[in-house]
Amino acid sequence: MTTLRAGLIGLGAMGRNHARVLAGLDGVRLVGVVDPAGDPGRSAQGVPVLAATRDLLALGVDYAVVACPTALHEEVGLELAAAGVSALIEKPLAHSAEAARVLVAAFEANGLVAGVGHIExxxxxxxxxxxxxxxxxxxxxxxxxxxxxxxxxxxxxxxxxxxxxxxxxxxxxxxxxxxxxxxxxxxxxxxxxxxxxxxxxxxxxxxxxxxxxxxxxxxxxxxxxxxxxxxxxxxxxxxxxxxxxxxxxxxxxxxxxxxxxxxxxxxxxxxxxxxxxxREPLLVEHERFRDAVLGLPSDIVTLRQGxxxxxxxxxxxxxxxxxxxxxxxxxxxxxxxx
CATH class of the missing domain: 3.30.360.10 (Dihydrodipicolinate Reductase; domain 2)
Structure with missing residues (x-):
């Protein structure tokens, strides 16, 4: 299996769980985490903790998990889409329907795999x-x-x-x-x-x-x-x-x-x-998204569903x-x- 380079944006309560799963996910290497507040709880699994999304993009990632506050999903998602990086965005997709439509258009225009973290x-x-x-x-x-x-x-x-x-x-x-x-x-x-x-x-x-x-x-x-x-x-x-x-x-x-x-x-x-x-739902969610990025048959929550x-x-x-x-x-x- 090809090893994908993954990044994480946000180390809040959900972000810490994403970091844990990404660090042990077969076929994936967690290379960096973005959080302006740093990592006082030491949840970054030993990878660099960065101040901004652009710093993560500089490391070279195949996809990123967006677990920052909902109000920032549009801004961060558009930055990832512009850089040609696939994204798993925590639910809800965006703070408004208008912002959600902008994200759908951006990822579809660039032909990128993108999903929403509706873990249920x-x-x-x-x-x-x-x-x-x-x-x-x-x-x-x-x-x-x-x-x-x-x-x-x-x-x-x-x-x-x-x-x-x-x-x-x-x-x-x-x-x-x-x-x-x-x-x-x-x-x-x-x-x-x-x-x-x-x-x-x-x-x-x-x-x-x-x-x-x-x-x-x-x-x-x-x-x-x-x-x-x-x-x-x-x-x-x-x-x-x-x-x-x-x-x-x-x-x-x-x-x-x-x-x-x-x-x-x-x-x-x-x-x-x-x-x-x-099985742990978050692990299954990550496995499905990893497979989608690899181009394998997979069932993810699409941005249009989000x-x-x-x-x-x-x-x-x-x-x-x-x-x-x-x-x-x-x-x-x-x-x-x-």
Whole structure:
């Protein structure tokens, strides 16, 4: 395997994990890290810590991982694209839909491999769930409901909970179902004294009429990461903290209990918790991106998919500000239907 020279931009909480994975990734050599604050936590894995992206480019890299604050993604990404360097950009792709479109155009114009770090796609529970939905195990889909809550992460200062956390749920919902968002309605609150929202409740409709709902916040002492997909044959529950996937089947047995026989809805059936292999999602994400840079068949989150997620998040913010249900722009649709 060809050894690729990789760089990392940003040594924050996520950047430190990227450095760890890159340092041990087969076929890749981490050659430098960019962070103006240096490396007080000694997380750079022994490579040079540089002050600016141009210093990293001077070392000669095949690709870079962009893990700096979201507000800087456009500037850093354009610098990499202009230098002919492929990039894996942490989610969200950019701070605005306009900036995201600029990044898509820049990398596509230069014929470069570029992806977005929507890490939940590589969670074993969601990977298994998506495969089962593709096989039609639930039959017709009715609803996707997610809950993503926990304490406030003090490292996040440039965006609110919608663009930082809810973009996980927006992307994974489209990805596991193969459906795009048609409309969204949202309400937010801000209780932490920051200029951005720290709680959001979203109700949406996907193409084909499938409903979705997302509860996301930084205000709960309970850390929860749950995805529930309900269909005509039952529901799947994915816990992405533990990477467990459980199936709850609709009951199929007749009953002599008159009160239950009169109920025309579903009844409780078998429950199955699947035994699935549990590899680290971040490692899988890096392996897929490495293979894409090498020109091998690989499944990465494209910039156009990242753009679609940012456009949905933008519609969510606008709905929260105006109190109106917002349609999601039809351009650049990736998830057109199952």
């Amino acid at each position: 796609r590589y969670n074993p529970a969601l990977q298994n769930l998506r495969a089962r939905l593709e096989e039609g195990e639930l039959g017709e889909l009715f609803q996707v409901s997610t809950r993503r809550q926990g304490p406030f992460p003090h490292r996040i200062a440039d965006v609110g909970v919608i663009k930082d956390l809810a973009t996980h749920d927006i992307d994974l919902t489209s990805w596991v179902t193969g459906l795009s968002y048609g409309s969204v309605s949202a309400r937010t609150v801000s209780k932490s004294g920051r200029p951005h929202e720290d709680m959001v409740a979203i109700v949406g409709q996907l193409t084909g009429g499938v409903m979705c709902s997302h509860l996301v916040n930084w205000l709960s002492p309970l850390k929860e990461r749950s995805t529930v997909v309900t269909g005509e044959r039952g529901c799947f529950v994915a816990d992405t903290l533990t990477a467990d996937l459980t199936y709850y089947a609709n009951g199929a047995r007749d009953t002599e209990w008159e009160a239950l026989r009169a109920f025309r809805g579903v009844s409780e059936g078998d429950m199955v918790r699947y035994a699935i292999a549990k 753009l679609e997620t940012v456009e949905v998040a933008t519609a969510v913010l606008e709905s929260a500000m105006t109190g109106n249900t917002m349609s999601v722009p039809l351009r650049d649709r990736i998830f057109a239907g199952r």
